[in-house]
Amino acid sequence: MSSERMRRHPSRPSFTHLRRLTDDTGLLEHALGRIPRRREGYTTDDNARALWAVTEWLRPERSSSLEMEDKALLKELADIYLAFLLWTQKEDGWFHNNVAYDRTMEPEDISHDCQGRSIWSCAVAWIHLEGSRRETAFVLMQQSIGTLGSIRSHRGQAFAMAACAALLSAHGEGTISLPGSWEEELTNHLYRLEGVLIRAYRHFSADGWRWFEPAMTYGNGVLPWALLRAFRRTENPEALEVGLGSLSSLRSAMSSGTGGFRPIGNENWRTKDSVSHWDQQPLEMFKLALAFEEAAKAIELAQDEEVSRLISVASSSQPEPRGNAANGSITSDRTGSYSSRPSRHSEPGSHAAELRGARDRCLDWFYGDNDLKVSMVDPEEGACSDGLQKNGPNLNCGAEATISFLMTQALCCP
Numbered sequence: 546m547s548s549e550r551m552r553r554h555p556s557r558p559s560f561t562h563l564r565r566l567t568d569d570t571g572l573l574e575h576a577l578g579r580i581p582r583r584r585e586g587y588t589t590d591d592n593a594r595a596l597w598a599v600t601e602w603l604r605p606e607r608s609s610s611l612e613m614e615d616k617a618l619l620k621e622l623a624d625i626y627l628a629f630l631l632w633t634q635k636e637d638g639w640f641h642n643n644v645a646y647d648r649t650m651e652p653e654d655i656s657h658d659c660q661g662r663s664i665w666s667c668a669v670a671w672i673h674l675e676g677s678r679r680e681t682a683f684v685l686m687q688q689s690i691g692t693l694g695s696i697r698s699h700r701g702q703a704f705a706m707a708a709c710a711a712l713l714s715a716h717g718e719g720t721i722s723l724p725g726s727w728e729e730e731l732t733n734h735l736y737r738l739e740g741v742l743i744r745a746y747r748h749f750s751a752d753g754w755r756w757f758e759p760a761m762t763y764g765n766g767v768l769p770w771a772l773l774r775a776f777r778r779t780e781n782p783e784a785l786e787v788g789l790g791s792l793s794s795l796r797s798a799m800s801s802g803t804g805g806f807r808p809i810g811n812e813n814w815r816t817k818d819s820v821s822h823w824d825q826q827p828l829e830m831f832k833l834a835l836a837f838e839e840a841a842k843a844i845e846l847a848q849d850e851e852v853s854r855l856i857s858v859a860s861s862s863q864p865e866p867r868g869n870a871a872n873g874s875i876t877s878d879r880t881g882s883y884s885s886r887p888s889r890h891s892e893p894g895s896h897a898a899e900l901r902g903a904r905d906r907c908l909d910w911f912y913g914d915n916d917l918k919v920s921m922v923d924p925e926e927g928a929c930s931d932g933l934q935k936n937g938p939n940l941n942c943g944a945e946a947t948i949s950f951l952m953t954q955a956l957c958c959p
Contacts, residue, residue, distance in 0.1 A: 766832030
């Protein structure tokens, strides 16, 4: 993060509001202002997100900047979120998502998004937490592995694919030890899911539309992020091409025209013919920042492996539509418009640096670099408004928004 941004943004995170939303059962989903709304209960989705967030902040490269009481709090919260996932995971390995405040499981259909997200969070916790927390995350992962072949939603598949890639990499580095036939099983799922998302992108990309689905809806950045994370394991040129190409398309769709970013509105989403501007969700900025950081890592790997030509392939191969964004770099100038210079003539290192600059601009959105020039957060408490509407921020500060802010802070942590 630049020194200018460090002056504008607090250097230390606050977990006060996250703690406020968490009781001895788990993380509550909604708030009225900053007061937890117990009536709406809990979701496994949010508790999995929270486990991921506290795990990221407990990683040594970030926790070294935290006070001892913050580290102790994060470990306490990790225990609560792990316990919630242990409770909501059924014998067949699937997670029940919606739980009432009285701890009864609410009627629901299986959530494939929730399954993939929970598997990812368990994988991250197994890799990065220590002691009994790591052992618990392994047990959750052990119970979940049999569901990898049954996840059907694209976002669930994206999270599952990223989990396979992360676990295989951690095993190769000696961080964890995969039991029995897991290495072969995870490898098979990784390549299968990579193919599923690539085919979806090829199927829907035509006539100037470059995306995995007929609309850009919610949590969009997770799709290019997952393919780019998979590339770091498979080194499949097509995964890099589609990952960078889809991120380029998403970046263009979310560019504000003034150098910053605008989340696709939650009211009517974005299609080839229309876009919704309001009810902007903090989740979209977090997922875009996540994808930018992963793209930078993928480009650095391509450089290290002397296959940086793949960056050019990602920008110029069919079925990408022809035009500035297609023929040039996935990176942009400071106004947000795409360069028409062929990416093969630019240095991969400069691409990675520009992508991390774009990542940091996602954090700027929370602090007021948005359509209404209003702050979405209270950095003293780590609270974040649920959405940006035409008349201003939604004053409710629920779980998803608060975690999105904390995770974007973590990604941009100097």
